[in-house]
Amino acid sequence: MDQNEAKRLAARAAIDELPPRGVIGLGSGSTAKLFVDEVGARVKSGADYRCVPTSKGTRAQAEALGIPLLGDEDGWGEIAVTVDGADEVDERLNLIKGGGGALTREKIVNDATKRNVIIVDESKIKKRLGETWAVPVEVLRFGFGHTRDALAKLGKPSVRQKDGVTFITDAGNYILDVATGPIADPAALDRAMRDVPGVVETGLFVARASLVIVASAGGITRLTPKRGT
Numbered sequence: 001m002d003q004n005e006a007k008r009l010a011a012r013a014a015i016d017e018l019p020p021r022g023v024i025g026l027g028s029g030s031t032a033k034l035f036v037d038e039v040g041a042r043v044k045s046g047a048d049y050r051c052v053p054t055s056k057g058t059r060a061q062a063e064a065l066g067i068p069l070l071g072d073e074d075g076w077g078e079i080a081v082t083v084d085g086a087d088e089v090d091e092r093l094n095l096i097k098g099g100g101g102a103l104t105r106e107k108i109v110n111d112a113t114k115r116n117v118i119i120v121d122e123s124k125i126k127k128r129l130g131e132t133w134a135v136p137v138e139v140l141r142f143g144f145g146h147t148r149d150a151l152a153k154l155g156k157p158s159v160r161q162k163d164g165v166t167f168i169t170d171a172g173n174y175i176l177d178v179a180t181g182p183i184a185d186p187a188a189l190d191r192a193m194r195d196v197p198g199v200v201e202t203g204l205f206v207a208r209a210s211l212v213i214v215a216s217a218g219g220i221t222r223l224t225p226k227r228g229t
Contacts, residue, residue, distance in 0.1 A: 006121035007085075010215035011035040014083045017117045017211065021048035023076060025109045026062055027084025028055040028102040031119050035083045040065030052076050054084065054109050055102035056170050079113040086118050086205070086212075087133045088126050093118075093212050093225050094186045096129050098136030098203030101160070101169050107201055107208075115210045122216035129186050129204070134158070134177035136203035137193055138169055147198030148176060154192055155180035173200055 011034035018024060018039075026036050036058060043049055043066060050068045053059040062069055070076055084106055088096040095118065097103050110116050126132065135155065139147045151157045155178040160167040167175055183189055183204075190204040212223040 003121050003123065006215040007031040007119075008034050009220065010119035010121065010213050011038055013213050013215070013220045014038075014117050014119050015042065017081060017083070017115075018042075018049075019080050022050075022080040023070070023078070024049050024051045025079045025082025025084070025113050026051050026053045026058050026067075027082065028053075028058045028106060029085040029100040031085035031121075032058070032083065033061060035119060036061050036065065036067070040067055043067050052079055052082075052109055052112075054105045055100070057100075058102075076112055079109065081115045081117060082109055082113040083117045083119060084110070086120050086124055087203075088129050088131065089118065089120055089124050089209075089212055090126055090129045090186070092207075093209045093223060094129055094207065095205035095209060096133045096135060096203050097205050098138075098175070099133070101136070101167055101175055103136050103203040104138050104169070104171065104201040107205065110205065110208050116208055118209045118212045120212065120214055122214055125214060128182040128184070130180045130183040134179040135183075135189070135193070136160070137176045137178055138171070138173050138200040138202075139176055140198045140200060141172070141174055143198045144174060147196060150196045151176055151178055151193065151199070154178060154189065171200070
């Protein structure tokens, strides 16, 4: 099974976690995109969902599939389930997210959601966060140099580029990918990064996953947080 097949398997498994109707959060990124396709098929078959997309890209995809959407500024109420991907998942089901640049919107939707389901292939499971991924940090453009220098005390920051130009988030901000190496205490690092003036949000999602669905050649594994972690 290649990585794309594993992602599709995880996306299909996540459909089983949805209620028969209600408000659903739609994540961003390559794996979440496959899940949105599955939701579109459900809606076409008559499922009564209203959805909250976590990026402009996801909104455009969902609109093309005919999925009913709530507005970015609407009062969503409690979102029943959000399904999203992750770049890394550690032993305690903490996450690094933001490879697609939508980390701030993803965290807002995550916070508004009763149950957060993360879908990944087995390559994303690590002993510690930071083993292979830098931590994405969304930062304001004003004072960018100062913010970058302050974050350099916590790791090695690099300005995200895409197609040879500086990447701009949906909110008009920059992203610094901060290479930290393996992270001993994700919660402490998240706090330290968010304490830096100019930081909008980090891609560290600590204790925010209700369920992680992992796809591998052996099939689907469902991981839930252990008590006390």
